[in-house]
Amino acid sequence: MATATVRNVDDDDYAALTEMAEANQRSVSAELRAMIAEQARRHRAEKLIVEMRAIRKRNALKLPDGRTMLDLLREERDSW
Structure with a gap:
């Protein structure tokens, strides 16, 4: 599995992230x-929709x- 490191995260953003994590x-x-x-997942879904x-x-x-x-649907239905 890959590892990512994020630096210089704003303190307010990190506090909000901590709150979200605790809530979940x-x-x-x-x-x-x-x-x-x-x-x-959203990115893959958007690409699939475009395709x-x-x-x-x-x-x-x-x-x-x-x-x-x-x-056409009526014709098909009536042909049975």
Whole structure:
């Protein structure tokens, strides 16, 4: 596992971090690890959303003129 060292943290910020850690019944280190993990998850999710939107744009469903997705769904339902 990697190790990170943070220097020159503002005293007020560290006090707030300590309060957050205590509220979550964690050490300051555990609170920082949880914060880093959450931000990394968000970053990966944002990247995935961008990729999914690009795929959707490249593979957009092209409906015949005057037709809607609802028309296609009804047709499929009625074909059973």
